[in-house]
Amino acid sequence: MLDSFVLDKDHLLPLLRKLGKDYRLIAPVRNRHGDTLFTEIHDLDKVEIDLEHQPQSSLKPFFFPQVEVLSLYGLDRDAVSGATWYSFYPQLPENRPTVYFGVRSCDMMAVMYTDMIFLQSSEYDVYYARHRENAIFITIGCNRPFANCFCNATRSGPFLEHGFDIQLTDIGDRFFVETGRARGVRLRKQWSYFFRDAAEEDKRAQFQAALEARGLFSRLVHVDLVTRILARQKEPTEILAELSARCQDCGGCAYICPTCTCFTIHDQALDEDRGERLRTWDACTFSGFTRMAGGHNPVDPERQRIRKRFLHKLLHDVEHHGRTSCMGCGRCVDICFGGVDILRFIEMVSENETEPEETP
Amino acid sequence: MTNSINEIEQAQVILVSGSNTTRTHPQVARRFFTAMDRGAKLIVIDPRRTRLARHAHIHLRIRPGTDIALLNGMMRSIIDENLIDDLFIQMRTENYTTMRDMLFGIDLAQAAAITGVPEKMIRRAARIYAQAQRSVICYCLGVTQHIAGTGNVQSYANLAMLTGHVEQEFTGVDPLRGQNNVQGACDMGALPGVLPGYQSVADPGVREKFARVWGVELPVTAGMTLLDMTHVPDSAASLQTATPAIRAMYITGENPLLSEPALNSVRRTFHQFDFLAVSDIFLSETAQVADVVFPAASFAEKSGTITSSERRVQLMRKAIDPVGDSRPDDWIVRELARRMGYAMDYDSPAEIMEEICLVTPIYAGMYHDRLDREWGVQWPCGGRDQEGTQYLHKYSFTRGRGRFEPARHVEPAEPVDSDYPFALITGRLYFQYHTGTMSRRTPILERESDQPLLEVHPEDGRRLGLRQGCRVTVVSRRGRCRFVVELTDRVAPGNLFTSFHFAEAPVNELTVEASDPVARCPEYKVCAVRLEEVETC
Numbered sequence: 001m002l003d004s005f006v007l008d009k010d011h012l013l014p015l016l017r018k019l020g021k022d023y024r025l026i027a028p029v030r031n032r033h034g035d036t037l038f039t040e041i042h043d044l045d046k047v048e049i050d051l052e053h054q055p056q057s058s059l060k061p062f063f064f065p066q067v068e069v070l071s072l073y074g075l076d077r078d079a080v081s082g083a084t085w086y087s088f089y090p091q092l093p094e095n096r097p098t099v100y101f102g103v104r105s106c107d108m109m110a111v112m113y114t115d116m117i118f119l120q121s122s123e124y125d126v127y128y129a130r131h132r133e134n135a136i137f138i139t140i141g142c143n144r145p146f147a148n149c150f151c152n153a154t155r156s157g158p159f160l161e162h163g164f165d166i167q168l169t170d171i172g173d174r175f176f177v178e179t180g181r182a183r184g185v186r187l188r189k190q191w192s193y194f195f196r197d198a199a200e201e202d203k204r205a206q207f208q209a210a211l212e213a214r215g216l217f218s219r220l221v222h223v224d225l226v227t228r229i230l231a232r233q234k235e236p237t238e239i240l241a242e243l244s245a246r247c248q249d250c251g252g253c254a255y256i257c258p259t260c261t262c263f264t265i266h267d268q269a270l271d272e273d274r275g276e277r278l279r280t281w282d283a284c285t286f287s288g289f290t291r292m293a294g295g296h297n298p299v300d301p302e303r304q305r306i307r308k309r310f311l312h313k314l315l316h317d318v319e320h321h322g323r324t325s326c327m328g329c330g331r332c333v334d335i336c337f338g339g340v341d342i343l344r345f346i347e348m349v350s351e352n353e354t355e356p357e358e359t360p
Numbered sequence: 361m362t363n364s365i366n367e368i369e370q371a372q373v374i375l376v377s378g379s380n381t382t383r384t385h386p387q388v389a390r391r392f393f394t395a396m397d398r399g400a401k402l403i404v405i406d407p408r409r410t411r412l413a414r415h416a417h418i419h420l421r422i423r424p425g426t427d428i429a430l431l432n433g434m435m436r437s438i439i440d441e442n443l444i445d446d447l448f449i450q451m452r453t454e455n456y457t458t459m460r461d462m463l464f465g466i467d468l469a470q471a472a473a474i475t476g477v478p479e480k481m482i483r484r485a486a487r488i489y490a491q492a493q494r495s496v497i498c499y500c501l502g503v504t505q506h507i508a509g510t511g512n513v514q515s516y517a518n519l520a521m522l523t524g525h526v527e528q529e530f531t532g533v534d535p536l537r538g539q540n541n542v543q544g545a546c547d548m549g550a551l552p553g554v555l556p557g558y559q560s561v562a563d564p565g566v567r568e569k570f571a572r573v574w575g576v577e578l579p580v581t582a583g584m585t586l587l588d589m590t591h592v593p594d595s596a597a598s599l600q601t602a603t604p605a606i607r608a609m610y611i612t613g614e615n616p617l618l619s620e621p622a623l624n625s626v627r628r629t630f631h632q633f634d635f636l637a638v639s640d641i642f643l644s645e646t647a648q649v650a651d652v653v654f655p656a657a658s659f660a661e662k663s664g665t666i667t668s669s670e671r672r673v674q675l676m677r678k679a680i681d682p683v684g685d686s687r688p689d690d691w692i693v694r695e696l697a698r699r700m701g702y703a704m705d706y707d708s709p710a711e712i713m714e715e716i717c718l719v720t721p722i723y724a725g726m727y728h729d730r731l732d733r734e735w736g737v738q739w740p741c742g743g744r745d746q747e748g749t750q751y752l753h754k755y756s757f758t759r760g761r762g763r764f765e766p767a768r769h770v771e772p773a774e775p776v777d778s779d780y781p782f783a784l785i786t787g788r789l790y791f792q793y794h795t796g797t798m799s800r801r802t803p804i805l806e807r808e809s810d811q812p813l814l815e816v817h818p819e820d821g822r823r824l825g826l827r828q829g830c831r832v833t834v835v836s837r838r839g840r841c842r843f844v845v846e847l848t849d850r851v852a853p854g855n856l857f858t859s860f861h862f863a864e865a866p867v868n869e870l871t872v873e874a875s876d877p878v879a880r881c882p883e884y885k886v887c888a889v890r891l892e893e894v895e896t897c
Contacts, residue, residue, distance in 0.1 A: 033677075245411065246393055248386040249790060266803045280804060288807040295829045337390045339397070 004198040004206075005177040005188065007168070012175070015194045017044055019099050019187075023136065026062065027101040028055040038062070038100070051102055051170070054146045058107045058258030058329065059100060063114060063131040066255070067280045068093065070127065070265065075273040088277070093127055097134040103164075105157030106149075106327040108139050110258030112163050113325055117261045127279075136183045139164040140175075143213050148330025150221040150343070156327040158213045171205040221343060222350040223314070227324060229349055230315040237303070239348045244305040246338040247285060253309065253332040253341070254283030259325045262289070284308040310345045362532035362752040363496065364670045364738065369394045370530040373488055373495040377405040377427065377516070378502020378885075381412050383790045385536045388498065388669075401492070403485050405430065406502060407785060408815075408857060409850050418485050421852060424783050424886040425506050426475040429769040431515040433471030433479075434486035435522055436463045441483075443490035445524030452762055453521050459764035474769055490523045494530040501538055501787075505884040509876040511767035521762045527753040537669040539794075544667030547723065547739070548716070553582035557720035573719055576702075585880035590620050591873055592629045608635040610696075612689060613656065615644040618795040618866055621882040622838055622873040639692050644797045645863055655686040662688035664709045665731065667739075671749070673726050674736035772886045773874030776854070780836065780888035782820075784870060785857045787885075789813075792861035800861070812865030814843035815857040821847045824891060831895040834858075836887055839869030856889065 007015065019025060020041065029039040030050035038055050041047055071090045077083070103111075111132075118128035142149070142158035151157030160167055165184030169176040177195060179185045188195060198206075230236075254260040264282040269275040282289060285305050291297040299307070317325040326342055333341040368374065368391035381389040389412065396402055396415070404416040405427065413419040422430050438444055439460065449456050472479040489495050497520055503512045513535075520526045520533045537543045549556040555578075559566040567578045589606060606629075620626045630636065630649065638647040639654035647653045661682040667673045682688065687695075690712065694704040706712045710728035717724050725741035725748075738748035752758070776783050791809035793799040800806055814834065816826055826832060826845045833842050834856070843858055843865050851857045860867045870889060875882045 245415070248382055248389065250386065264804065264807070266807075268803070278803075282804070286804075286808055288804075337386050339390070339393055 003179050003185070003188075004203060005179070005195040006198050006202050007175045007177050007195055009173055009175065011194050013044060015191060016041075016049075016101065018191055018194075019101075020044060022097065024096045024098040025101065026098060028053070049102065051140060054104065054149075054329070054331075055102075055107075056331070057256065058110055058331070059103060060110065060114065060258050060260075062098075062100070063111065063128055063135075064118070064261060064263075064281075065093075065131075067278055068127060069276050070279055071277045073267070073275055073277060093130045095130045095134050097136070099136045099138060101138045103137050103139045104142055104329070105139060105160045106151045106154075106329040107258055108137055108160060108163050109151075109156035109327045110329070111137070113259045113321075113327070114261055116321065136165045136187060138166045138168065138184075141167060141169045141210060141213070143170050143209050143216075145213060145217050146330065147218060148333040148343070149217060149328060150219055150223070150330060151328035152214055152217050153221040153223040154324050154326050154328035159210045169206045169209055171202065171209055174202075176202055176206040176209075219343065221328075221346055223324060223326070223328070223346060225353065226346045226349045227314050227318050229353055230311065231318065235307075235311070236349055239345065240307045240310070241303040243340045243345060243348075244301070244303050244307070247305045247340045248337040249285060249287075249301075249305070250337055251283035251285055252335040252337070254285065255281055256331045256335050258327060258329060258331075259313075284312070306340055306345075310342060313342065314346075361534035361536075361670045362526060363530070363534050364672075364750050365391060365668075367530045367532075367751065368392065368496055368498070368534075369398070371395050371400055371494050371496040372492040373401045373403065375403045375405070375485075375489055375495065375497045376412060376416075377497070377499040378504075379412075379498060379500030379536055380406070380408070380410045380502075380787060381498070381500070381536070382410070384500065384538075384788055385669075388536055401488050403488060407852060407855055409852075418481060418488065420475070420477045420481060420485055422475040422477055424785055424855065425508070425772040425883075426769065427503060427506075427512045428508055428515050428767045429471050429474040430477060430482065431512075431519055432463060432466045432767075432769070433468050433475070433482045434489070435515075435519055436466040436468060436471070437483045437486040438490045438519075438522060439463055441487065441490075443487065444522050448524030448527075449522065452524075452527065452757065453764060454761040455764040459518060459522075459766050462766035462768075489519070489525075494528075495520075495523070495525045496531055496534060497525070498534045498536055500536045502885060504535075504876075504879070504881055506881075506886070507773050507874050507876055507883045508767070508770040509881045509883075510878040511765075511770065514765040515767050517762070518764050518766070521764060526762070527755070527757070529751055532751060532753075535669070540668070541666040543669060543671065544665065544673070547667055547720075552585050555719075556716060557722045559720075570719060573715065586616075586620070587873075587875050587880045587882055590616050590629055591622065591625045592632065605632060607633060608637075609633055610637045610639075611646060611650075612639045612692075613641075615640070615646045615795040615797055617646040617649065618644070618863055618868065619860060621868050621871040621875075621884055623866055623868045624838055625873055626868075639689065640797065641686070642797050642801065644795065654692045655684065656692060657682040657686045657688045661686065662690075662709075664688075664690070665713065665726070665728075668736075671738045671752075672736040673723070673731060673739060675728060675731040773883050774837070774872050774886070774888045776888045780890050782854060782856050782889050782891065783886050784834065784836070784867075784889045785851070785855060785885055786860055786867050786871060787857060789859045789861060792859065794861065796861045796863065809861075811844045812842075812858065812862035812867075813846040815846050815848050815851045817849060817851050817853040817855070818847045819853045821845065824894065826891075826894060832891050833893040834867075834870060834889050835892050836870040836872075836889045838872070840892075841865050841867055841869050842893075860884075 025041045026038055027041055027049050028036050029047045030036045036050045036053040036055050037057060069091045071088045073086050073088045075084055076087045118125035139160060145158055164180045167178045179188045262282045263279045265279045267275050267277050287301045290299045313326040314324050333343050365388060374392055374395060402416045403418045404413040405420045406413055407422055407424045468479045497516050499516060516533055525531045526533060554560055555566060555570055561582055571578050616626055636650045637652040638650040639656045640647050641656050641658045660679040663678045665673050665675055697704045713728050717726055722740040725743045725746050726737060727744060741748045789809050791805045828847050830845050831842055832845055833840050858867050872883050872887045
């Protein structure tokens with residue numbers, strides 16, 4: 001059973017101010033151009049923390065930056081023999097203790113997924129681990145899901161049952177507070193005077209808010225049905241071909257996706273003798289992602305460009321990890337140029353498909 | 361664009377010509393797809409079977425440079441089937457009788473022969489375009505970069521006026537501009553004959569207005585076009601009498617030693633300069649031969665506005681400080697002017713914009729503080745308190761009545777023959793931008809597209825023994841260039857296609873210098889070439 005508390009809304013800012021002394025503070029901030037982005041906060045009085053809009057990007061760039069220096073390299077020379085060779089000097093990122101505040105359930109679930117990819121697979125990613133190791137998450141449940149959200153269908157929201165350090169629920173003039181993992185419990189204890197124990201009516205209010213939120217999704221998305229169809233039936237090649245032909249090849253879906261983790265590595269020269277080895281985000285929709293040195297591409301871009309993307313999210317990850325790696329945040333729906341988003345794919349696959357009875 | 365980009369979604373028929381829209385204007389192409397989802401019909405006019413052409417209901421695969429013949433055929437067919445908009449023609453246009461008489465002389469069979477498009481398809485396309493209530497024409501450089509570019513554009517205007525498909529929401533004639541701010545550059549008078557806001561230098565009233573603000577006397581005559589400045593004929597240079605030769609040039613953000621046609625002639629012209637200054641963010645091919653190079657700040661390092669195809673003036677805000685010793689363009693120009701003895705005293709781009717508002721009627725309301733609050737404003741906008749203009753020519757054309765300008769087919773400057781049997785079309789790729797000054801320095805873009813590919817039809821490939829990925833030299837009367845073969849039916853047999861992004865294969869060594877006599881826009885889109893030195897692979 002999770003411990004539950006209450007935090008008055010008036011006390012949120014003072015609490016964050018205290019946390020800001022020990023931690024780097026990152027929260028959704030609405031900038032003067034009307035964009036809400038996860039931003040490092042230096043002065044709480046100068047920014048507007050925005051819990052009303054979905055942050056336009058997820059937390060991915062904080063743990064897996066779009067461009068990251070892996071190492072520096074340079075030409076070394078033996079003074080006596082004159083022999084030269086390249087040496088590499090790994091560059092580890094900083095690991096300052098950080099509180100991520102105002103994280104939505106989908107984004108928290110996405111972090112748990114990327115943890116699995118970078119930390120629990122055969123290759124332990126030291127760069128990701130450094131970014132990740134001193135992070136604390138204060139999440140907030142979504143009382144009102146946004147227009148393209150479907151986390152109810154991907155079972156990654158609108159409220160979390162685990163994975164968070166502290167989860168807040170807006171219940172009017174106060175937040176209902178649940179502590180999850182050990183860091184959250186410690187944090188709550190350290191600043192215990194901000195919190196009071198939740199009363200019965202607070203718990204009822206939280207239950208009510210969570211219940212209502214589930215009824216407020218504007219889209220009915222058949223994720224489960226589609227994962228079953230994909231697992232059981234032949235690949236929907238014609239649907240994939242139709243969508244591939246309309247894909248505009250921008251890679252925006254993979255870049256904005258909180259669970260897309262593909263990258264490529266390249267060297268950038270700084271001068272004649274030195275350079276940086278960088279990794280940058282990559283996307284399976286790009287032709288260069290699969291094209292071989294001789295020019296052959298095992299993926300036909302015209303018909304299969306988006307195949308890997310959708311099957312990975314909705315079929316392969318279900319097979320490997322027991323759940324979709326789509327968290328239902330809906331960001332790729334907004335960003336897609338050609339209307340080739342995952343909702344459309346799910347719709348097309350599930351259309352005209354009545355769930356057949358299981359026959360022996 | 362007479363329309364706004366969003367209006368395209370509401371169109372019932374979209375006629376796209378000379379535009380590889382999914383590759384060059386993806387944000388416009390997405391509106392095409394949305395419109396088609398709502399039932400719109402798509403007609404594509406293009407010698408290449410582009411991705412968009414494959415989505416089209418009708419693809420009119422014309423021979424390069426035969427737009428006028430096709431459009432005259434379509435218009436003749438529209439008259440034959442009485443699909444013209446009588447009322448519109450009567451109320452809003454002039455010179456219709458000349459147009460009609462010319463069209464009566466058009467033979468559809470002949471139009472089919474010139475264009476290579478079957479007569480039946482010409483009629484069908486004409487019917488679909490004319491019958492719909494809301495038909496939109498989108499065209500791009502495939503229409504303008506021909507010696508008959510002006511005639512091509514006029515013909516599209518004729519077609520729209522003949523059927524009354526203009527002056528209203530969701531229907532009009534929409535040129536898609538080639539770069540993010542080429543519209544803004546034209547608006548600001550980066551054209552030889554006009555001052556900002558298309559105000560003619562020939563108009564004494566206009567000159568006086570600007571002279572009062574700038575405190576200098578303005579030249580009475582129009583300036584020179586880019587093509588004339590970069591292609592000084594040999595004879596004039598040697599005689600040094602007839603044309604006053606250009607002795608010095610200051611180039612900003614342009615790479616003519618790769619982007620201009622007939623590079624031989626450009627190099628010859630540049631050799632005659634006493635002095636060349638270039639400002640650019642990287643050391644481009646042109647900057648490498650300059651006497652002085654100014655390191656310019658990139659778009660992210662400065663504030664200012666850009667104007668999009670739909671005439672929308674948008675504020676672009678500085679994101680980071682200029683890197684290294686680079687400076688914003690306005691700083692470079694102001695410092696140059698100051699050292700030449702003319703003080704340009706502006707504290708900020710916003711102050712420069714205030715002056716633009718003062719002297720440019722179509723930009724009269726484009727103050728930075730206002731643009732900052734809104735998602736840009738579309739010109740014409742007559743003042744701070746006025747809304748912008750969603751679509752042009754409402755109630756009447758800018759010039760009063762729309763004038764029909766009959767045009768006749770003009771053969772490309774360099775037709776193919778037995779020595780040079782292929783028509784080479786040049787254009788752009790998705791992952792590279794122009795001469796690659798920026799995009800070729802971006803690793804993931806370069807990975808996607810790092811070779812100068814030459815599109816060859818598989819039939820031609822088979823005949824000449826070309827294989828996918830082998831190298832071949834393309835030779836024109838002006839130069840030679842080596843490319844990597846891509847066998848694809850995107851091009852028609854007898855046509856070749858390549859891009860001008862790659863300095864290692866500068867296709868403009870091959871292109872012709874010939875240009876449209878009015879606009880002086882070079883015929884980049886077609887020249888005659890042959891293939892040589894096939895590398896066996």
